[in-house]
Amino acid sequence: MNYLIIRRLSTQPKLAQIPKRWKSVVGLEVHAQISSASKLFSGSGTHFGSALNTSVAYFDASIPGTLPVLNRKCVESGIKAALALGCQVNEVSMFDRKHYFYADLPNGYQITQQRAALANNGKMTFPVITPGKKVYYKSVQLLQLQLEQDSGKSLHDEQLKRSLVDLNRAGLPLMELVFAPDLETGEEAASLVKELMLILKRLQTCSCKMEEGALRVDANISIHQEGDPLGVRTEVKNIGSVRSISQAITFEIHRQLEAVAQGGVITNETRSWDAENRRTVAMRDKEVLQDYRFMPEPNLPPLHLNLKPGSKSTEDLVSVAALSEEIPELPEDTRQRLMEQYQLNAETAIILVNEPILLDYFLKISKDLSDVPTKVTSNFLINDLLTYCNKSNLDIEDCSITDSDLKNIVKGLHSEQINLQAARQLIQLLHTNPTAKVNELIKQHSLEQICDLETIEALCQQAISNQPKAVLQYHKGKAKALFAIVGEVAKISGQKANMKSVVECLEKMLKAAKK
Numbered sequence: 001m002n003y004l005i006i007r008r009l010s011t012q013p014k015l016a017q018i019p020k021r022w023k024s025v026v027g028l029e030v031h032a033q034i035s036s037a038s039k040l041f042s043g044s045g046t047h048f049g050s051a052l053n054t055s056v057a058y059f060d061a062s063i064p065g066t067l068p069v070l071n072r073k074c075v076e077s078g079i080k081a082a083l084a085l086g087c088q089v090n091e092v093s094m095f096d097r098k099h100y101f102y103a104d105l106p107n108g109y110q111i112t113q114q115r116a117a118l119a120n121n122g123k124m125t126f127p128v129i130t131p132g133k134k135v136y137y138k139s140v141q142l143l144q145l146q147l148e149q150d151s152g153k154s155l156h157d158e159q160l161k162r163s164l165v166d167l168n169r170a171g172l173p174l175m176e177l178v179f180a181p182d183l184e185t186g187e188e189a190a191s192l193v194k195e196l197m198l199i200l201k202r203l204q205t206c207s208c209k210m211e212e213g214a215l216r217v218d219a220n221i222s223i224h225q226e227g228d229p230l231g232v233r234t235e236v237k238n239i240g241s242v243r244s245i246s247q248a249i250t251f252e253i254h255r256q257l258e259a260v261a262q263g264g265v266i267t268n269e270t271r272s273w274d275a276e277n278r279r280t281v282a283m284r285d286k287e288v289l290q291d292y293r294f295m296p297e298p299n300l301p302p303l304h305l306n307l308k309p310g311s312k313s314t315e316d317l318v319s320v321a322a323l324s325e326e327i328p329e330l331p332e333d334t335r336q337r338l339m340e341q342y343q344l345n346a347e348t349a350i351i352l353v354n355e356p357i358l359l360d361y362f363l364k365i366s367k368d369l370s371d372v373p374t375k376v377t378s379n380f381l382i383n384d385l386l387t388y389c390n391k392s393n394l395d396i397e398d399c400s401i402t403d404s405d406l407k408n409i410v411k412g413l414h415s416e417q418i419n420l421q422a423a424r425q426l427i428q429l430l431h432t433n434p435t436a437k438v439n440e441l442i443k444q445h446s447l448e449q450i451c452d453l454e455t456i457e458a459l460c461q462q463a464i465s466n467q468p469k470a471v472l473q474y475h476k477g478k479a480k481a482l483f484a485i486v487g488e489v490a491k492i493s494g495q496k497a498n499m500k501s502v503v504e505c506l507e508k509m510l511k512a513a514k515k
Contacts, residue, residue: 024253025222025230026189027181030196031174032206033150033214034077040149040173041068041111048212052166060171062106067299072318074147074173075118075303077205079323081175082119082145084199084330089119089320091307095147095297100290104152104165112148112176114294118303119145124179125332126195127350130187135347138188141180148174169213175206181220181230186249190242193217194354197242198331201356210241217245221252223260231256232266236280239273248273252280334359342366342374351382357396358386365407372414380410380423388427400434401427408438421495422447450497453505456489459497460505463488464513474510482506 036046042057059066082089094116097109122142127135152170156163177196183189197215200206208215222233236252239245256266271280306319313319329337331353338349352359358381365377385406389396409426412418418426422442429441442448450456464471467488473481482503489502 021225022223022257023226024184025181025224025233026183026185026249027220027233028177028179028183028189028192029218029220030177030179030193031150031216031218032081032177032196032200032208034074034173034175035204035206036071036073036077036173038071039171040071040074040147042171043069044171046172048209048214050168053168055168056170060106060167062108068111068297070300070303071173075318076323077173077203078118078145078147078175079305079318079320080203080327081177081200081205082122083320083324084203084327085122085124085142085145085177087119087122087142087145089305089307090116091305092116093118093146093303093305095300095303096294097297099293099295102151103163104154104167104170106152106167106170110149110151111297111300113146115296116302117144117146124192124195126192127335127354128188128191129350129354135350138183138191140182140192142177143180144176144178146176146178148176150174181222186246186253189217189219189249190246193245194242195331198354198356202328202330213240216240219245219249219252221249221256222266223253223256232268234266234268234280235270237270237272237283240275244273244275247275247278248280251278255280342378344374344378348378348382351386352378355386355396358382361385361403361406364403365410368407369411369414372410376414377410380413381406384420384424385427388424388431392431394431399431401430402434405430405438412438412442416449416451416498418442418447419449419496419498422449446496448496450493451501453501456497456501456505457509459489459493460485460502460509462492464506464509466492471510471513475513482510485510 033046034040038044039046039057039060042059044057044060045055047055057066059068079089093113095111096114098112098114099109101108120143122145123139124142125137125139128138129135150169150172152165152167154163154165179192183192193215197206197208200208200215206214210216217239219236219239220233221236222231224231234252234256236248239248252271259266270283272283273279274281304317306313306317306321308319309321311319311321313322335346335349335353338344338352339346344352352362361381362374362377365372366374369377385399385401386396388394389399392399405426409418409423413420413423425445425447426438426441429445430436430438433441450459463485467485470481470484470488474485485506486499486502489497489506490499
């Protein structure tokens with residue numbers, strides 16, 4: 001194998017290509033915190049940011065004699081997620097104790113579902129979006145969806161050389177989703193998690209706020225040569241953002257490729273993602289298989305569900321059929337509807353659905369401005385508003401522009417009151433001055449588009465005088481030379497001239513001059 005190629009891969013993971021003889025394999029495990037007012041087995045609260053150790057029931061602290069009581073809403077949320085992901089929901093599932101010692105795990109074990117999970121055998125098909133590349137769809141198997149409780153949180157004081165424990169998270173309800181190793185790249189993994197977040201938010205079963213720990217991702221990564229068995233995998237734990245998922249997996253793939261190129265071997269180890277330095281860091285090896293001493297949870301009976309079609313839920317038995325009726329329109333269904341109802345192309349529909357606020361803006365504006373072509377609205381929202389937010393490192397929800405403001409900008413564009421340059425300027429002005437009105441800003445900053453034909457003719461005549469070389473080239477048959485003259489009109493008009501009228505006027509004037 002070419003060492004120089006591998007070396008370049010490791011130093012430029014974003015731009016590198018994996019050598020053809022090598023294949024990368026990625027499998028994800030996702031822990032999604034279920035949206036619930038109380039914990040999985042106790043009545044203590046789940047509010048993020050509560051004062052330390054204030055949301056802790058006796059059971060959470062493992063006080064002797066306390067018993068778990070299963071939260072019905074968490075079961076229903078798990079079932080909804082399973083149905084939305086095409087899983088087989090099991091009529092009977094079991095709870096187990098997974099034993100391991102950790103300071104913030106008071107019981108010395110975690111209650112989970114290892115032997116018989118809530119659901120199995122699901123499938124997700126999702127669009128993979130990679131900057132600069134064509135969007136494609138990928139499918140991945142969901143092996144298992146299980147309910148389990150979270151652990152607490154250790155707080156390390158480096159100055160005082162001590163660790164403290166906050167049990168507010170202890171017992172929080174989680175769904176663990178175990179995906180098959182069907183992925184190949186960091187971009188595919190990030191796209192899968194993005195789609196999963198969209199689904200869970202639609203179901204209202206998880207807030208998916210990764211910055212609050214409501215959704216955490218572990219990635220299992222390996223490489224192997226084509227035709228060989230799968231290689232030794234490493235696990236990157238607790239990746240905390242969608243962007244970091246792509247970066248961490250891409251880095252780890254190229255780290256393994258470089259290690260093999262230098263004659264090394266990949267060891268089965270757990271690593272963490274250092275977001276600041278953009279690299280994975282070794283945490284611990286897995287050479288010795290940990291024995292979790294799984295055993296049935298003696299204080300919880302088997303969980304029985306009603307799988308009969310048309311059944312209703314009762315006080316003692318949850319009906320899967322009844323919950324299936326509550327499943328809303330899922331992201332892929334929305335994409336298909338956008339393409340059919342609004343004649344949008346697939347890529348535009350994918351971008352709108354992947355940005356829920358952008359989708360809300362599009363639907364509201366399209367409803368209120370039925371005479372405006374939907375392509376005008378979608379292009380403005382994606383090419384201008386979204387681009388502005390990305391360049392400003394802003395989340396769309398943090399951009400201080402209302403849907404009413406956006407509607408007025410689109411209306412102005414369609415009526416030719418303003419041009420695209422002015423519309424882009426209005427986005428910036430409205431974000432920095434959210435109380436301002438669109439029409440006021442147009443007048444205040446003289447953003448009205450010049451549409452008067454006499455004025456445009458005068459501007460075109462001046463541009464022709466300023467660009468004699470381009471005029472000569474145009475007359476010699478170089479049609480692209482017209483763009484230089486059009487650019488001159490844009491410049492002398494302060495980017496305010498109606499470009500459609502400018503082009504028509506220039507073509508007419510140049511044709512007449514040639515005669």
